[in-house]
Amino acid sequence: MSEFVVHHVALDGQGGADHLPETDLPKKIPEAGCRWVHVDAGEDASRDWLASVEGVADEVVEALFAEETRPRMVKMGRGTLVILRGVNLNPGSDPSDMVSLRLWVTPHFIVSSRRRKLLSVEDVVNSLAQGEGPTDSADILATLTVTLTGRMSSVIVDLEEELSDLEERIGEGIEQGQRELLVQRRLETIRLRRFLVPQKEAVQALSQDTSSWMTSRQITQVQEAVNDIVRYVEGLESLRERCQLMQEEFVNLQAEKMNARMYVLSILSGIFLPLGFLTGLFGINIAGMPGTDNHQAFWLFCGVLLVMGVGQFWLMRKSRWF
Structure with missing residues (x-):
């Protein structure tokens, strides 16, 4: 397989797929069956190939290979452009550093691009290899949406548990490094929310697209993903408020601690001031x-x-x- 082609498969409509070589890359938009091409957006050859495909508009190429993206869903050319974000679960990575997945979907053709590896895509490819995967391009889109959304749950739950533990520890007393940990977790919450809010709108627009060629089952899947994302956004809002309250509590505890020390010093000063005056005199x-x-x-x-x-x-x- 070429360096710029990550996956190139032809779905059999039964949950399986055949892996195809680079030489079989389509030169025009297929009108039958279902072909999925997943490419590396960092390779110039990916852009050159897609630009040469007959029927693919220039704005589609620009959108799939843009440097910076935000989640959105829009009709573009002869298909639908969907840009999503997934948590970064690659080893040694920060989950809040979300990875983008750009897709352009038609009834018989789907092109997706990435700049970093996304495990949700690998899950779908593995399910196709086992004969239990999507059956068409709309099914790929729905499955990827659900898989991306599902992987966010563990990250947000872990964040909630860590903040709850931090709340208890701050209540027992201030420890070294707590403030830095709190700031880091608050930044993670902000980064996650930054992309989940527009992603909620994008997936919601996809679920409400009455002209879509998605089946009722696939639309239901996407709607469930919308409900999950709404729940995650609400959870992140709560976490952000908790972080702010903890920061205020941290400042209050620090102020109380400083006031207690200053009070002791004031008492000592009040006792020793006349004594010092006499010894000086x-x-x-x-x-x-x-x-x-x-x-x-x-x-x-x-x-x-x-x-x-x-x-x-x-x-x-x-x-x-x-």
């Missing part, structure tokens, strides 16, 4: 200081300071300063 080295000729004067002075300190402590305690 009796520390001046000039004639006329009392007790300079008395060998017991130092101990008497220390006793007076001790009595004054204890007296101030008792007075503050009685006044409920602490």
